[in-house]
Amino acid sequence: MSLFSRFTLAVRSSNQHVLSRLLAVQRNMHSKVVIIGSGPAGHTAALYLSRATLEPVMFEGQFANGFAPGGQLTTTTDVENYPGFPEGIMGGKMMEKFREQSVRFGTKIYTETVSKVDLSMRPFKFWRENYEDKVPDTADALIIATGAAAKRLNLPGEDIYWQKGISACAVCDGALPIFRKKPLAVVGGGDSAAEEATYLTKFGSHVYVLVRRDKLRASKVMANRLLSNPNITVLWNTIAIECKGDGSVLNLLVTKDTKTGEIKDLPVNGLFYAIGHVPATDLVKEQLKLDSDGYIITEPDSTCTSVEGVFAAGDVKDKKYRQAVTSAGTGCMAALECERWLSEHFPE
Numbered sequence: 212m213s214l215f216s217r218f219t220l221a222v223r224s225s226n227q228h229v230l231s232r233l234l235a236v237q238r239n240m241h242s243k244v245v246i247i248g249s250g251p252a253g254h255t256a257a258l259y260l261s262r263a264t265l266e267p268v269m270f271e272g273q274f275a276n277g278f279a280p281g282g283q284l285t286t287t288t289d290v291e292n293y294p295g296f297p298e299g300i301m302g303g304k305m306m307e308k309f310r311e312q313s314v315r316f317g318t319k320i321y322t323e324t325v326s327k328v329d330l331s332m333r334p335f336k337f338w339r340e341n342y343e344d345k346v347p348d349t350a351d352a353l354i355i356a357t358g359a360a361a362k363r364l365n366l367p368g369e370d371i372y373w374q375k376g377i378s379a380c381a382v383c384d385g386a387l388p389i390f391r392k393k394p395l396a397v398v399g400g401g402d403s404a405a406e407e408a409t410y411l412t413k414f415g416s417h418v419y420v421l422v423r424r425d426k427l428r429a430s431k432v433m434a435n436r437l438l439s440n441p442n443i444t445v446l447w448n449t450i451a452i453e454c455k456g457d458g459s460v461l462n463l464l465v466t467k468d469t470k471t472g473e474i475k476d477l478p479v480n481g482l483f484y485a486i487g488h489v490p491a492t493d494l495v496k497e498q499l500k501l502d503s504d505g506y507i508i509t510e511p512d513s514t515c516t517s518v519e520g521v522f523a524a525g526d527v528k529d530k531k532y533r534q535a536v537t538s539a540g541t542g543c544m545a546a547l548e549c550e551r552w553l554s555e556h557f558p559e
């Protein structure tokens with residue numbers, strides 16, 4: 212993100228903070244439906260619910276889970292794969308538009324983080340950060356859209372070249388001009404790494420996969436596909452230890468052999484992390500059923516969670532696709548399922 216966008220975001224966020232403090236006097240409120248999270252999933256749910264006159268309330272977070280209100284897309288530059296924007300759109304700008312649309316139809320948005328919930332009985336109770344000892348707010352239904360965050364290695368140089376050669380999403384960024392016909396590296400040894408490396412061969416001149424051990428964790432099918440691809444070289448027992456570049460884009464990765472300790476330079480213009488994501492489920496971890504990786508489990512083809520009246524949408528329940536458009540899709544599903552559920556349980 213450019214310095215200017217960071218500045219704009221900071222100013223916007225501080226204005227929102229002041230606004231939310233003013234609104235914050237409106238505490239101990241009861242709402243029909245509360246949405247926690249403000250990425251594409253949360254805002255799509257808000258749009259559908261507000262158009263259905265259900266007066267949704269959204270808590271968009273105050274740098275919750277490490278992200279500004281608007282979510283993961285606020286940390287990227289061009290989004291080129293969201294339908295309706297043929298020229299592409301900056302991630303931050305796109306999320307501003309999502310927000311405007313939610314507000315236009317009447318969603319009430321609080322720039323606060325929800326730090327605690329009690330889903331043991333209805334109405335559900337929840338507390339705002341820094342007000343955990345106060346009387347909670349309540350809601351008849353909840354939509355959890357708190358998202359996820361890609362794991363990073365926090366290497367020296369990573370902050371300088373993040374989104375300037377370093378990415379955690381090949382499907383999102385692989386087609387960008389800076390990676391075209393350039394040598395690229397993928398870090399990871401599982402199915403995602405195999406999938407991302409194979410995908411990147413469409414764009415890069417060659418793809419190196421750095422695997423810290425002498426074997427892959429990927430399934431046999433994926434491993435075979437990776438190892439038989441002439442445009443991919445697996446560097447076994449290898450880790451990345453530093454990212455270098457010309458100050459504006461990445462052009463070199465310093466690597467280390469985990470067995471011999473040998474340090475080498477690997478000239479690459481792209482580094483893709485495929486080492487997993489962490490879903491933002493701390494809030495609900497003892498109250499909703501989660502899978503072994505911490506993602507919220509929903510019923511098949513549904514956003515219904517293990518607690519009736521609580522719905523989950525977006526990356527927090529999806530470890531497969533993790534795209535803005537799929538998050539928006541499940542946000543829509545959550546709103547429609549929530550609307551139906553409310554009309555059955557709280558008929559007007």
Ligand SMILES: Cc1cc2nc3c(=O)[nH]c(=O)nc-3n(C[C@H](O)[C@H](O)[C@H](O)COP(=O)(O)OP(=O)(O)OC[C@H]3O[C@@H](n4cnc5c(N)ncnc54)[C@H](O)[C@@H]3O)c2cc1C
Nearest residue numbers: 248249250251252272282283325358383525526533534535
């Ligand atoms: C660098 C980068 C580039 C990407 N590029 C693309 C792309 O080009 N195309 C694409 O389709 N996808 C892209 N993605 C993936 C996409 O951003 C995600 O799939 C999508 O944002 C997920 O949306 P979401 O609504 O589930 O949650 P998120 O976007 O993760 O948003 C969740 C929001 O909820 C807030 N929140 C969390 N906890 C709380 C709480 N307790 N209280 C209140 N608020 C809370 C967070 O602060 C955050 O703002 C990219 C991701 C990254 C990181």
